Amino acid sequence: MNGNMMRFPLTLTHILERAGQLFGKVEIVSRLPDKSLHRYTYQDFYRRARALAKALQQAGLQKGDRVGTLMWNHYAHLEAYFGVPVAGGVLHTLNLRLHPKDLAYIINHAEDRFLIVDDILLPLLNAVKDQIRVERVIVVPLTGQPVPEGTLDYEAFLESGQGPFTYPELDEEEALGLCYTSGTTGRPKGVLYSHRAIVLHSLASALPDALGLSQQDTLLPVVPMFHVNAWGLPFTATLVGAKQVFPGPHLDPESLLELYEKEQVTVTAGVPTIWLGILQALEKHPGRWNLTPGMRMIVGGSAAPEGMIRTFDRFNLRVIHAWGMTELSPLGTVSQLKSYLKDLPEDAQYAYRAKQGLPAPLVEVRVVNDAGEAPWDGRTMGELQVRGPWVAAGYYNRPDAADSWSEDGWFRTGDVATIDPEGYVKITDRTKDLVKSGGEWISSVDLENALMAHSAVAEAAVIAVPHPKWGERPLAVVVLKEGQHATPEALREFLAPQFAKWWLPDAFVFVDEIPRTSTGKFLKAALRERFKDWRWEEAEA
Numbered sequence: 001m002n003g004n005m006m007r008f009p010l011t012l013t014h015i016l017e018r019a020g021q022l023f024g025k026v027e028i029v030s031r032l033p034d035k036s037l038h039r040y041t042y043q044d045f046y047r048r049a050r051a052l053a054k055a056l057q058q059a060g061l062q063k064g065d066r067v068g069t070l071m072w073n074h075y076a077h078l079e080a081y082f083g084v085p086v087a088g089g090v091l092h093t094l095n096l097r098l099h100p101k102d103l104a105y106i107i108n109h110a111e112d113r114f115l116i117v118d119d120i121l122l123p124l125l126n127a128v129k130d131q132i133r134v135e136r137v138i139v140v141p142l143t144g145q146p147v148p149e150g151t152l153d154y155e156a157f158l159e160s161g162q163g164p165f166t167y168p169e170l171d172e173e174e175a176l177g178l179c180y181t182s183g184t185t186g187r188p189k190g191v192l193y194s195h196r197a198i199v200l201h202s203l204a205s206a207l208p209d210a211l212g213l214s215q216q217d218t219l220l221p222v223v224p225m226f227h228v229n230a231w232g233l234p235f236t237a238t239l240v241g242a243k244q245v246f247p248g249p250h251l252d253p254e255s256l257l258e259l260y261e262k263e264q265v266t267v268t269a270g271v272p273t274i275w276l277g278i279l280q281a282l283e284k285h286p287g288r289w290n291l292t293p294g295m296r297m298i299v300g301g302s303a304a305p306e307g308m309i310r311t312f313d314r315f316n317l318r319v320i321h322a323w324g325m326t327e328l329s330p331l332g333t334v335s336q337l338k339s340y341l342k343d344l345p346e347d348a349q350y351a352y353r354a355k356q357g358l359p360a361p362l363v364e365v366r367v368v369n370d371a372g373e374a375p376w377d378g379r380t381m382g383e384l385q386v387r388g389p390w391v392a393a394g395y396y397n398r399p400d401a402a403d404s405w406s407e408d409g410w411f412r413t414g415d416v417a418t419i420d421p422e423g424y425v426k427i428t429d430r431t432k433d434l435v436k437s438g439g440e441w442i443s444s445v446d447l448e449n450a451l452m453a454h455s456a457v458a459e460a461a462v463i464a465v466p467h468p469k470w471g472e473r474p475l476a477v478v479v480l481k482e483g484q485h486a487t488p489e490a491l492r493e494f495l496a497p498q499f500a501k502w503w504l505p506d507a508f509v510f511v512d513e514i515p516r517t518s519t520g521k522f523l524k525a526a527l528r529e530r531f532k533d534w535r536w537e538e539a540e541a
């Protein structure tokens with residue numbers, strides 16, 4: 001028997017209307033390129049997002065047309081987040097850190113019809129303009145300078161969209177956004193998000209045991225709005241009516257800390273590298289910034305080392321470890337302690353908090369290896385597979401990538417994980433980064449995290465290097481903290497009590513910097529290439 005509830009499509013239009021009706025007085029603050037602060041309210045945002053929608057329609061936007069954005073985190077990007085989808089368009093956020101060649105590939109693959117670009121990013125657009133086909137370029141004059149000939153001024157464009165506006169009718173299954181993966185393991189792949197997926201994802205993210213965003217919060221997303229929609233946080237924050245603070249292009253630790261203090265930010269989000277920089281600044285200038293006690297720092301994109309979580313606690317800043325992927329819109333798991341786990345000894349609590357956490361509501365997880373589905377014993381590793389209403393069912397125009405789904409329809413994440421009896425997922429590696437030594441798996445992530453807890457180590461990446469006897473052996477690439485010293489023997493001794501002997505890296509190489517991807521992950525492919533001809537015997541001698 002069917003229920004007889006009203007059919008009510010889950011669309012972004014509802015979130016925008018609600019924000020306009022209920023949260024008009026809440027502020028949205030953005031740091032501009034000249035470091036001044038741009039302030040306005042949800043009321044202004046609501047009016048301007050609708051004006052953008054109307055202007056796009058008047059300019060000929062048809063349902064499903066892609067609108068690319070090449071923008072930092074600020075108010076105009078938030079306007080595009082809502083204005084494009086409520087007009088029936090598809091918001092395609094472009095990663096401005098990509099190599100121009102990849103940027104051009106993505107713009108062409110997505111067939112972006114319009115582009116909205118920050119004026120300070122025009123040099124990047126100019127580098128690709130001969131390789132792309134876009135109909136119109138709309139430039140946001142963040143610096144106040146006139147926009148170049150042949151482009152539209154964003155402010156004038158919004159002016160043209162003033163006045164009454166009727167939303168097009170939208171089905172909840174229609175596409176709202178398009179994001180490409182970071183391309184850590186190959187060519188970036190596009191994922192189309194539906195209105196329904198983003199609405200459900202925003203609701204689940206806001207839950208107290210997930211990312212826990214409420215109207216009382218002031219959010220500052222450091223994670224770029226071009227990296228999986230800043231983890232959906234601008235949508236979630238607008239749904240709950242939280243104050244939003246955007247850092248613009250200023251992502252250095254001191255600028256961020258100043259903004260945390262000035263706006264009394266209560267929740268922020270970014271990749272581990274950002275937090276390492278913040279930690280160093282806090283340690284260098286004790287007491288300089290008056291931050292909101294207990295400010296939550298959502299960490300994802302790569303593993304948050306346990307040492308980092310502990311150190312932030314000493315500053316009364318609370319790290320929340322989360323795991324996600326472009327294919328998951330992106331939220332998969334969040335590590336919040338269950339009530340009764342708070343009675344455990346401190347070390348055990350930290351061990352849970354350093355895991356990637358419990359699956360978010362509506363996300364199902366399983367770990368699969370050659371023996372089938374792995375038990376939830378916290379030890380058996382296998383590939384993490386997921387399903388849920390905001391998990392992609394295919395890539396945009398990439399039928400060749402269908403093997404990312406299992407035969408029974410689960411998404412194969414390409415991450416290797418364990419699940420413990422409490423249901424906490426722990427990512428031990430990416431399939432492509434695993435060290436396979438003598439037929440056994442060694443988790444590079446576990447070794448890295450342990451190394452990063454050494455007082456002299458700033459960063460460490462462990463990679464698999466071909467070995468004549470074992471197939472592969474782990475090699476650790478280490479960056480020492482400024483002014484610190486450590487020998488390979490000392491690092492080996494430090495790790496020895498924590499791991500089986502055969503897990504210990506056979507070599508430690510000290511470098512000034514570890515190469516990173518455009519979204520802050522270690523570029524292990526580059527390291528593997530650099531060390532592929534490593535001579536173990538010589539190093540051991």
Ligand SMILES: Nc1ncnc2c1ncn2[C@@H]1O[C@H](COP(=O)(O)OP(=O)(O)OP(=O)(O)O)[C@@H](O)[C@H]1O
Pocket residue numbers: 181182183184185186187188189299300301302303304321322323324325326327356413414415427429430519521
């Ligand atoms: N908390 C975390 N701990 C460990 N790894 C994480 C965490 N959060 C995300 N990741 C890693 O990031 C991956 C998702 O990254 P993203 O969607 O940005 O693109 P990408 O996977 O780097 O790109 P591509 O698929 O093109 O290689 C996850 O599969 C996982 O390996």
